[in-house]
Amino acid sequence: MSKKLFIETLGCAMNMRDSEHIIAELSKYENYSLTTDLKDADLILINTCSVREKPVQKLFSEIGVFNKKKKEGAKIGVCGCTASHLGEEIIKKAPSVDFVLGARNVSKIRDVLHKKGAVEVDIDYDESQFAFSEFRSSLYKAMVNISIGCDKQCTFCIVPSTRGKEVSIPANLIVQEAKKAAKSGAKEIFLLGQNVNNYSHEGKDFSDLLNMVSEIDEVERIRFTSPHPLHMDDKFLEVFASNEKVCKSMHMPLQSGSTEILKRMKRGYTKEWFLDRAFRLRDMIPDVHISTDIIVAFPGESDEDFNQTMDVLEKVRFEQLFSFKYSPRPLTKAAEFADVVDSKVASQRLSTLQKRHDEILDEITDAQMGREFEVYFEELRSSGGVAGRSDNGFLVQVQGSEELLGKTKRVKITYPRRTTLYGEVV
Ligand code: 5AD
Numbered sequence: 001m002s003k004k005l006f007i008e009t010l011g012c013a014m015n016m017r018d019s020e021h022i023i024a025e026l027s028k029y030e031n032y033s034l035t036t037d038l039k040d041a042d043l044i045l046i047n048t049c050s051v052r053e054k055p056v057q058k059l060f061s062e063i064g065v066f067n068k069k070k071k072e073g074a075k076i077g078v079c080g081c082t083a084s085h086l087g088e089e090i091i092k093k094a095p096s097v098d099f100v101l102g103a104r105n106v107s108k109i110r111d112v113l114h115k116k117g118a119v120e121v122d123i124d125y126d127e128s129q130f131a132f133s134e135f136r137s138s139l140y141k142a143m144v145n146i147s148i149g150c151d152k153q154c155t156f157c158i159v160p161s162t163r164g165k166e167v168s169i170p171a172n173l174i175v176q177e178a179k180k181a182a183k184s185g186a187k188e189i190f191l192l193g194q195n196v197n198n199y200s201h202e203g204k205d206f207s208d209l210l211n212m213v214s215e216i217d218e219v220e221r222i223r224f225t226s227p228h229p230l231h232m233d234d235k236f237l238e239v240f241a242s243n244e245k246v247c248k249s250m251h252m253p254l255q256s257g258s259t260e261i262l263k264r265m266k267r268g269y270t271k272e273w274f275l276d277r278a279f280r281l282r283d284m285i286p287d288v289h290i291s292t293d294i295i296v297a298f299p300g301e302s303d304e305d306f307n308q309t310m311d312v313l314e315k316v317r318f319e320q321l322f323s324f325k326y327s328p329r330p331l332t333k334a335a336e337f338a339d340v341v342d343s344k345v346a347s348q349r350l351s352t353l354q355k356r357h358d359e360i361l362d363e364i365t366d367a368q369m370g371r372e373f374e375v376y377f378e379e380l381r382s383s384g385g386v387a388g389r390s391d392n393g394f395l396v397q398v399q400g401s402e403e404l405l406g407k408t409k410r411v412k413i414t415y416p417r418r419t420t421l422y423g424e425v426v
């Protein structure tokens with residue numbers, strides 16, 4: 001009988017892919033199969049995120065809960081970015097943890113599994129050759145790593161300290177992986193990296209890579225995350241706009257609309273550059289879907305700086321916003337900045353930003369009424385119905401069953417809501 005693995009994955013797409021990798025290793029070599037029942041598990045893994053403080057605080061209480069509920073003899077492992085960052089401190093603070101495996105060490109899962117107290121958190125370790133794995137949580141789309149790590153030094157971000165230096169994976173390996181996935185039915189390829197459009201390997205850049213992946217016959221759609229606004233040069237935007245297999249949905253993490261704050265964040269671009277790129281995209285692709293990440297109340301952010309962020313929101317009218325209050329992180333430059341913003345002011349700014357975005361989003365949503373989109377169906381919803389993404393990134397749901405999964409259909413929107421556009425196959 002197989003042993004059971006319970007795995008909780010927090011954070012970004014990179015973490016989701018790392019979890020797939022861990023699952024593949026454990027099922028292939030260690031006879032594990034997945035369970036969603038904690039009490040049934042022989043091994044409990046928490047794949048953590050450390051980008052903000054709250055989830056890190058929650059980790060230890062969660063370990064306590066898992067330890068109480070787990071069956072006799074079950075092991076607990078902590079993986080991911082918080083594992084990289086806290087290392088052996090985790091076991092000191094929570095002795096019920098059997099091992100700690102950093103975000104850049106996923107391929108060592110089998111080594112740590114059998115060593116009580118093992119800690120593998122080397123951020124110089126080159127995981128790029130292990131970035132592929134056979135387990136995929138979806139039959140219809142496949143995440144494919146194109147690079148690991150991050151060389152940017154954004155002053156708020158802990159990621160370079162948890163995932164290490166940026167390494168681009170050879171393009172031929174990426175294409176081979178995408179081909180394999182597409183041939184087995186995943187018509188959508190999701191390219192992953194911390195800074196995808198900084199990809200560079202043997203003279204090939206990210207635009208070249210997009211074109212190469214699009215030449216695979218079985219691939220119908222290509223998405224990617226995350227690009228960096230700094231590297232949105234004309235060549236990239238043109239390939240993005242003109243390559244028909246590349247979905248017209250772009251994540252443009254703004255972080256702040258104030259050039260002064262962007263400088264303190266070391267983002268490498270100005271408000272004007274960001275606006276220029278966003279307008280260029282809207283000009284080239286009238287239907288483009290632009291999402292963003294915004295941090296409010298970064299140290300030193302004045303009312304005027306915040307107004308600059310609101311101004312960008314007003315001008316770009318993002319289709320999707322992920323917004324956060326600045327959270328000081330260890331191992332980052334900004335954690336040393338003394339001019340912290342009062343937490344009440346931070347909350348007010350976050351709420352002002354989100355409120356205005358919701359209004360804009362309501363207008364964008366209403367405008368989708370009656371429109372038609374090509375939707376690639378990939379998910380049965382628990383509420384009934386089948387969901388998928390429109391080419392330009394909207395979540396669309398229709399009535400239907402499994403038969404729609406893995407197919408692309410034209411859908412007319414009949415009931416647009418903020419998070420989901422409901423419609424009918426035409
Ligand atoms: N505080 C708040 N938000 C942060 N992010 C990254 N670091 C921090 C931090 N210290 C946000 C950024 C990034 C997203 C993944 O998380 O907006 O784009």
Ligand code: SF4
Nearest residue numbers: 150152154157159194
């Ligand atoms: Fe963090 Fe900046 Fe790298 Fe993104 S680009 S992961 S924000 S350091």
